[in-house]
Amino acid sequence: MxxxxxxxxxxxxxxxxxxxxxxxxxxxxxxxxxxxxxxxxxxxxxxxxxxxxxxxxxxxxxxxxxxxSSNFKLTSSIQYTPKDRTKDAIYRKYIKDLSNYSKTGEDNYFKGKARFAVFDGVGGYIHQGYDCSIISSKFAKYLGEFNNGESCRLNDALTYAYKQVLSDPEVKAGATTATVCQINEQTGLMDVINLGDSWLGVLRGDKIVFETVKQEYYFNAPYQLAKVPGNNRGSISNTPNDAVESEFQLNKGDLVILSTDGMVDNWGNRKIEEWWSAKLATSEDLDSLNKKFVDEVTACSKDQKFMSSFVREYNMLTNSSYVGGKEDDITVLVVKVE
Known part of the structure; x- marks a missing residue:
């Protein structure tokens, strides 16, 4: 007593x-x-x-x-499905062994303790013989090692990765988008930096209450961090200073979703909200849920009768009436805040 x-x-x-x-x-x-x-x-x-x-x-x-301090606990899961490139003539021409190609395709990711990121290599570079799985993997590596993975300004981390990639002899040329977040485990404050058309959203209950906005020059031409080959100075090339930085206060129970455009080009917000809010109410573990999520999005991307977000936007811009999923590499990194 x-x-x-x-x-x-x-x-x-x-x-x-x-x-x-x-x-x-x-x-x-x-x-x-x-x-x-x-x-x-x-x-x-x-x-x-x-x-x-x-x-x-x-x-x-x-x-x-x-x-x-509220002592926030972060539980994360990464799942991905690469696009099948074995029947693509341009990839067969430049990639010697497609059976041993990057397991994430041209996508890549970083999953740390409180820093998370997804990168989407720009596929158009393959027409010049450059494999963008290399540049996206290097960005993931360098971003993760900055400040030993400890808390930092995300623009500093992305700038460091960008400079390292430009000087890396293994990266001949290529480009990638970047979506990065860092979560303060004491306060729940999340810092975000985004460049291009990959995506980050926060699901609270059954609604997405925060999301990044894609940066494009025109339809399907996103902002991108590039190492431009010497013979093609007209390519799109941005720097980390072109990225949009933001903050968002997370609550316990929130789900942070980072994905490359392969996911959001197929599923819109309402479908994402309905799927995750229903599944999170179950006792199934996060890895199993995320795998099922990616598998279902992948199935839709291959379904020629599915109306994807990408095709819907294209129809609006061109006054067309196409239907179909959009096949692409799909990478989804989710973080549950408890």
Whole structure:
């Protein structure tokens, strides 16, 4: 009983200290705003960015992290299905052994403790004899090793990977899209950087409450990080500074979904929402669910009677009436937040 009373007393003291610290920070900001910036009788409107205030508070009072932390647990799963290239004449021409080709096709991924990414090599380079599974795999490697996988600015990580790829002699030429996220396991704040038409979405309950927006120059021509061959300076070539960076506050129970365009070119948001919200209500493990998900999307991509997102968009742009799935490499990395 004595130990319990002491614990309660320590909790109350810690609670009072944290509340007092927050009040001191807010009052200090208000005083500074009124006394240093304003004269006469102008009444300022002061707005607070809660994420920024939280970061400032935690940096000022490190011990408060113990009380502030929600201790988020991240469980991740990667599943993929490469497109069948064995019957494609252009691949047979330039790839010596297609039976031993990259297991993820031209897609690649990085799955760390709290940093996750998908990369989609641009298939058009094969017409010049360049295999884009190489550049996407190198981006995954270099992005993962930056800062030993520890928390960092994602633009710094992507820029490091980009510079390493440009100087890597194994990468002759090629291009890839990039979608990367990093999750703070104490606060649940997720940083995202996206370039091109791969995708990240957050499922909360039965709704996607956050998603990246694809970057394209025109239909099916995404922004891309490229190592352009010397004889083709007109190719699309972007840098990490062209990527869109964003933040999103995750809640326990959220599902973060990263995928290359092979998935979202077939399934739209509503179908993704319905599938995952129903399956997550079961007791099945995340790997099994993700495999079933990728298998079902893959089946749709090969179904000539299925109305894919890609074909629907093409029909709208061209006033056509085609039907069919879109075959492609499909890579899906999901992260369950608990």
């Amino acid at each position: 004595l130990a319990l009373n002491k614990s309660k007393g320590m909790y109350q003291k810690s609670k009072k200290l944290i509340i007092s610290s927050i009040m001191i920070v807010i009052v200090s900001i208000l005083i500074a705003a009124y006394t240093n910036k304003y004269t006469e009788y102008n009444i300022p409107i002061i707005s607070f960015n809660l994420d920024s205030l939280s970061k400032t508070f935690l940096a000022t009072f490190p011990l408060a992290k113990l009380a502030y």
